[in-house]
Amino acid sequence: MEEDEDYQSLFFTECHELLADLQDHLDLLSQGGGDGETVNAAFRAVHSVKGGAAAFGFDQLISFAHVFETVMDKVRSNRLELTEEIGNVLLRAGDVMEQLVENAQNGSDATPDNLKKVLSELEEIGDLDPQTATGGAAPEVVATAAAPEADTEETELLTRELVFSLTPGPDFFSSGHDPLRLFRAARAHNLIEVRATGEVPDIDAFDPDICPLSWELVFETEVPLADIRAFFEIYDATAEIRLLTEEEEPATPEVPSEPVALAEAESKPTAPTAERPPSAEPAEDQPTQQEATQQRTTVISKSLRVELARIDRLVNLVGEMLITQAGLAQRLTEDEKTEDLDLGHSVDAMSRQLRELQESVMAIRAQSVKSVFSRMPRVVRDLSDKLGKEARLELAGEHTEVDTTVIEELAEPLTHMLRNSMDHGIEGPEQRIALGKPKVGTITLSAEHRGERVIIVIEDDGQGIDRDRVLQKAVERGLVSEDEPPSPEEIDQLIFHPGFSTAAEVSSVSGRGVGMDVVKKKIQQLGGRCTVRNHPGKGASFTITLPLTLAVMDGMTITTGGQQFVLPLSSVVEAVRLENCQLRQLPDDSTLVERRGEYLKLISLRRVLGMPDGQGGNSMAIIVDTETSGLVALQVDDLIGQRQVVLKSLEANFQRVEGVSGATILGDGHVALILDIPALLTLSGGCPQPQELVH
Amino acid sequence: MTDIEMLEPSVEPDRQIDRSRQYVTFLVDDRSYGVDIKLVREIKQWSPTTGLPNQARYTRGVLNLRGTIVPVHDLRARFGGDLTNAAENHVVVIVWIGDKTVGILVDAVSDIISIATDDIRPVPPGQQTGDATIISGLVSSDEDMVALLNLDALFPFSVGGTL
Secondary structure (H helix, E strand, O other): OOHHHHHHHHHHHHHHHHHHHHHHHHHHOOOOOOOOOHHHHHHHHHHHHHHHHHHHHHHHHHHHHHHHHHHHHHHHOOOOOOOOHHHHHHHHHHHHHHHHHHHHHHHHOOOOOOOOHHHHHHHHHHHOOOHHEEEEEHHHHHHOOHHHHHHHOOOOOOEEEEEEEEOOOOOOOOOOOOHHHHHHHHHHEEEEEOOOOOOOOOOHHHHOOOOEEEEEEEEEEEOOOHHHHHHHOOOOOOEEEOOOOOOOHHHHHHHHHHHHHHHHHHHHHHHHOOOOOOOOOOOHHHHHHHHHHHHHHHHHOOOOOOOOHHHHHHHHHHHHHHHHHHHHHHHHOOOOOOOHHHHHHHHHHHHHHHHHHHHHHHHHEEEEEEHHHHHHHHHHHHHHHHOOOOOOEEEEEEOOOOEHHHHHHHHHHHHHHHHHHHHOOOOOOOHHHHHHOOOOOOEEEEEEEEEEEEEEEEEEEEOOOHHHHHHHHHHHHHOOOOOOOOHHHHHHHOOOOOOOOOOOOOOOOOOOOOOOOHHHHHHHHHHOOOEEEEOOOOEEEEEEEEOOOOOOOEEEEEEEOOEEEEEHHHEEEEEEEHOOOOOEEEOOOOOEEOOEEEEEEEEEEHHHHHOOOOOOOOEEEEEEOOOOOOOOEEEEEEEEEEEEEEEEEEOOOOOOOOOOOEEEOOOOOEEEEEEHHHHHHHHHHHHHOOOOOOO | HHHHHHHHHHHHHHHHHHHHHEEEEEEEEOEEEEEEEEHHHEEEEOOOEOOOOOOOOOOEEEEEOOOOOEEEEEHHHHHOOOOOOOOOOOOEEOOOOOEEEEEEEEOOOOOOOEEEEHOOOOOOOOOOOHHHHHHHEEEEOOOEEEEOOOOHHOOOOOOOOOO
């Protein structure tokens, strides 16, 4: 059913959020921080995942979550002291649960490798009996539910009728429950009849969020009462559930008619009001949990889940409007007859408002990098196990916001870089102690805003890049010649060379033929750069700079060879008229331009772009920051001005063009290319005469 | 039995339609080329394009098709001729190649013709060496010969760039 799939995907999205929160809470707790509320929050996360899993029947997940929950419950009720060791087990349990959720999402039945191990660890610390612990959701209920029924369960194996009344509370729907879904799930427990009771109130008093009805569910089953109770457990917090049949009584055909009256009498007054007698709750801890759930729902209702596609449509529309507005403004300036100042003011105001609108829309898409960062500790923990190394991941600046489109693409390169740090950077524990370093290595993953870009740094305190080995390998592969040894920094850059991998032997972690070059390529596709700084013996740090968004940017429009181009404003330092500058010729025919006592290389944009060396123009130099090799002067014909441009992809209908990061549409409807300055200069700088220029 | 009799007449015309396809034909240097009409998105008057650096000679650049960026290739140059001295009377045929939208610069659009699949003749082997696959078949129409283009082979996309 499509609807089911919708709910499922919602469940999975929620699961990922819950699990990310869980990891945060557990992290805090295992470091000795946090308070009772942190424990509660962690417990609730596990509980909610379990509840959802139960609704969809993911058995493996349910039974694991159940054990996990039981242990968390012990921590919560102070029956179990949270030591660092226990904290670690819980963190791993969180990882396993994440894996199980992923498996459920992919429809795979695979058992995560360490499920058994973690499960037994959980059982050990929680002092649980493995037999009952794995047996489904029942044990907890046996342990905590009110006692009266418990005695009779063992003997009661006859098929009999059990009638439950279910009265949804005010939070029932907002917690994501659906009576129909409940009934369907109840069929698995031999539900034979459902009767609705209660009355629909007058239309003016009707609140669609509150269910005016309650139901009676008749089960005909031989299973112990506790199993049925366990089934209802997940609804406990948001609905009132009562057993209407007396357990001792054998099933009689009259039973159905009797409870109807009973249920009506009881449920009617309670249903519309939020008051539920706490005494009716089976477990002593339910009231607090209920409050907590209520709290949580109010928090959630302040945010809104919107499909990304809808926001994208909005972003595109705003983009189109910016183009139209630019066209209007251009028309207005061209039309000299227009002396109408008011019109000009209006267009200016519109431009400001549009910009604000666009910023607001982009803010909707902005997401904190936390959603990616929070997945990373797990990567490091997994690798610690696999490689027999000890490392801790420290996160900083997780709340830095970046456009969703960028975030989605970040996980893969970051994972890869962490793998790289773990595999090649961090030494084994003995080696570290021998080197006088702390036994546990530290990897820092941080993010911060700098201007229009976001900077992500991955730093480790390992051995750094082994330059001798890199060089040896590069020579072996013929990447560099032995006679002209590259500078140490150049050696460091070699790790980004396609197909380069320094792992001495192919391990399952890295060295699968994909290396840092893939990372670099991916980052470049996002319009970012990736650099490395190596401190041999002390560690390495990788810096990724990314644009905040892939949709809009500030640009400087210039013309060269009769065509307009846009340079990213973030890389433009200044513009100078060449007639005011001292030009120097070098023996190799390259030109230098003097700028306040400093010599910069002057590069003709026409030549770089393979345009004919035309007459005229060439009057301006735009000084740009290449980020990697300092400032460079770009020779262009003329400067038009600064403007905001909407990025359009060339790849959508064509292919990647070297030196061009995308295109935009100008106010007159023409296309202008957005130049990727560092890439352009690799085209021109690396080899003196780039490509064969066919005119 | 009646079922079959009922079915048969209705099947026959269907097949007939299936067997013939409509092609948009256009002219370059007085030669006719055809493209399956289902692949033609629209036909546009030539307007100056924005050049792209370091591309194949026949790639004339990109144009703005209602907000999307579409590359334009010069069919004459693609077949080894000179670059078209494009003016307002030239036409850009916007076609789909896979999921991409691409413009083809031609001299003029001439007709829409229906061709029975049986009437499509294969390209004689050995005539054009490397370019044999870019023509998928030949058709005679009104004493003229139409070469049907295989767009995928004509303008292949090199996936991703180097560097």
